[in-house]
Amino acid sequence: MNASRRTALLSVAASAALTLSLTACQGGEGTKAEGTAAAQTATSPASAPASGTASGTGGSKGAAVGTAHKSDSTGSGSAAAGGSTAAQGTGGSSATTPVCAAKDVKVSAERQDGPPYTHIVLTARNTSGSRCRMAGFPHIQFLESHKQDVPSVAKSKPAAPTVLNPGDPAYALVKLSDGGVDEDNEVVTAFQLVLEGDSTVIAVDSSTGGGLAVDPARTLTGYWTGELRNGADDF
Template structure:
């Protein structure tokens, strides 16, 4: 049977079109399945072993899942840091008279109504300096100088090796009619320690103290405006 040449041309053209159509269909299949595979992988990596339901949620919105995880990690880190700080403070032993050197200096000009006590850690290790100094200026007045409550720091004072702490001490009101007595040396005791520290008063003539007006602040890492004004 003789088939005209133009029929062969039409059949070849139709065959080519069919092949191109099949090729296009095959190339579309992997392209459509690729996002599903990517989504699943993203969910697994983001959720760190969570349930498949959580994985589906995370893969549908990777940005939200990543932000949520970042927020969780940040809060956990902050909590851990806070706990570590509390444990370090709780386990640091209290400062004793053997750990610190206490010195005194006048604050401000005449009539020198205030002293600044400095307790410097000379022990070579950290210690916690609690409370306020227990001060007695005169043998005739055995009671400790009263403590000003508003000067109490918010957190315990932990002194690293070589670090200082300060306490402001009021000696008198500076009036000429006060019952001031001269003091060349006085005693200081630390919270929780029974050993007496002898402190030399500043100045060649010592200091003038009115026992009825004397006050002391708590130990603090620095002298703070307002809280230590008394």
């Protein structure tokens, strides 16, 4: 084989090899491109469930908001109802009624039963134009020589506060002595008392019938009540 023909054959062979190489490269790129496209195609449908999940989440959030709103509404309704009930309770409760002061009442004393006269009944009448509450018991001092308040009797305390409308009276039973002839009694024609919650001194006239025979060692007082009760006020 001469040199020129050999050169020609080598040239043809190199050309063919180059063509095959280019074809193979193009085929690879095509496959890669198709793979990428396929991957995108595969990814695209997956986005639909993601969108559905977001929609579902939005629905859940909406439901949660709705539930929260319903709960708030219910809570508000309950609070309003509770507030209304509390308001009604407050309106009917004697705890909010102001305590009667000395300026609100007129206090008088009358002998009870007798003779011997061992007890008096104090009457405190509401002379004001509004309701008030008689708190506790009268703090009484009969004699200048005995500054201690007359002791109270616990069993006479009423179960509920004594609330007075304008013109209403409250009563307190007061023991003066045991009624014995040998008691160390002193005649009292006037005495003083103060109401619980007010330091104003109220002077009470007891001169009728020659005054009251008081034994300071035997005196007792009951609580203010709407009426005198047998048993609780028997002391």
